[in-house]
Amino acid sequence: MNDWDPFWPVEPGPDAPWACAPNSRAAPLRPAVFIDKDGTLVHNVAFNVDPAKLSFLPGALDALRQLQAQGFALLVVTNQSGLAQGLFTRAQFARLQAALEARLAVEAGVRLLGLEVCPHAPGPSGAPRCLCRKPAPGMLQRAACRHGLDLARSWMVGDILDDVEAGHRAGCRSILLDSGGETVWRRSPMREPDAVCEGWSGVTAHIEQHQAERADTGRALHARPRSAPVHACAATR
Numbered sequence: 001m002n003d004w005d006p007f008w009p010v011e012p013g014p015d016a017p018w019a020c021a022p023n024s025r026a027a028p029l030r031p032a033v034f035i036d037k038d039g040t041l042v043h044n045v046a047f048n049v050d051p052a053k054l055s056f057l058p059g060a061l062d063a064l065r066q067l068q069a070q071g072f073a074l075l076v077v078t079n080q081s082g083l084a085q086g087l088f089t090r091a092q093f094a095r096l097q098a099a100l101e102a103r104l105a106v107e108a109g110v111r112l113l114g115l116e117v118c119p120h121a122p123g124p125s126g127a128p129r130c131l132c133r134k135p136a137p138g139m140l141q142r143a144a145c146r147h148g149l150d151l152a153r154s155w156m157v158g159d160i161l162d163d164v165e166a167g168h169r170a171g172c173r174s175i176l177l178d179s180g181g182e183t184v185w186r187r188s189p190m191r192e193p194d195a196v197c198e199g200w201s202g203v204t205a206h207i208e209q210h211q212a213e214r215a216d217t218g219r220a221l222h223a224r225p226r227s228a229p230v231h232a233c234a235a236t237r
Contacts (some may be wrong), residue, residue, distance in 0.1 A: 019109070020169060025237055026172065027148055029031075029148050029149060029150035029153075030071075030072075030073050030147070030148060030149055030150060031071070031072055031073070031149070031150050031153035031154050031155075032034070032072055032073040032074070032075055032113070032143070032144075032147075032149045032150075032154040032155075033067050033072045033073070033074055033075075033154065033155045033156075033157060033207070034075050034076075034077050034139075034143070034154065034156045034157070034167065034172065035064075035074065035075065035076050035077070035157050035158075036076075036077065036078065036134075036156075036157065036158035036159060036160075036163045037076050037077075037078040037100075038078065039158075039159035039160070039179055039180075039181035040057065040060075040157060040158050040159045040163070040179065040181075041056065041057065041060055041076060041176075042054050042055055042056055042057065042060075042100070043055045043056075043057060044181065046187075047082040047087045047088065047098075048096070049082075049088040049092040049093055049095070049096045050096070051095065051096055051099030051100075054096070054099060054100060054103065056103075056107075057177075057179060057200065058199065058200070059199050059200030059201050060200050061104070061107055061108035061110070062108070062200070062201075062204075063081070063200035063201065063203055063204045064104065064108055064110045064226065065108045065109060065110055066204050066208075067204060067207065068109075068110055068111070070207075070208070070211065072154075072155075072207075073113040073147065073149060074110060074112050074113060075112060075113050075114045075115065075116065075143050075147075076112060076114075076115040076116070077115075077116045077134070077139040077140060077143070077156075077166070078116070078117055079118045079119070079121065079133050079134055079190055080093060080117050080119055081118075081119075081120065081121040081122065081133075083117075083119035084119055084120050084121035085121055090119075092213070093117070097115055097211055100115075101115070104138075113143075113147065114143050114147060115201075116132075116139035116140075116142060116143050116197065117139075118130065118132040118133040118134070118138070118139060120132065120133050127199050134162045134163055134165070134166040135161075135162040135163075135164075135165035135166045135190075135191075136160075136166065136169070137166050137167075137169035137171065138172035139166070140154075140156065140166060140167065140170035140172065141170055146220065151170050151171040151172050152171050152172075154171075154172045154173075155167070155172055155173050155174070155175060156168075156172045156173070156174045156175070157174075157175045157182030157203055158174070158176065159176070159177050159178070159179045159180070159182060160176075160181045160182040161176065161182055161184075161185065161186065161187075161191040161193075162194070163176070163189050163232045164176055164190075164193045165188075165190045168190045168191075169190060173194045173210075174191055174193050174194055175194060175195045175196075175197055175201075175203055175206060175207075175233075176193035176195070176196045176197070177197055177200070177203060178196050178197065178198055195233050195234060196234050197233035197234075198233070202233030205233060207232045
């Protein structure tokens, strides 16, 4: 399990915990798909740390299997303010994480590259008081430095616009999985998703289509236009 420090600095800068030296890795950077946990990967059960209550959203396992086969690193990024509120302990959450990773491996053959956690509570207005709580991009940036990820070729998938904003602030494309989690719909340019999908099949279809279009562009400047995919997912930009 990844460790986290509840006393990270609030102000960004070179001393932030995820700061990496430029060009510090010789290996090529990998693209990733960052996945919100509650309401996106698993059904949202408030402050749950009981492995028996983990229930994957329809299509999630097949989607992660497909994305892994396409070469994407898979990481979960999750706000867990219950830690700051004393509703559960690190040890309890560690058991939940172990159960989640084991089920992904057994039921789908999927291996998570990492699971990043923000343990902090939001401020009185609901805004982050740290650099890691989404919609801040800290968890994604930290994972990119830790694992050598190419944020510009990566995706964030989540069920609320805070996830979308976190992805965009990190330099990723962002998909809103419209599973009912978003109820406020506070809009801004950073919170406009690149696509809105009704289910996980739409997420994978959109990413696959984007990858295919990039490949076509790389092969020829005047590639023959591709037909639009049939899936429950609407690109917004």
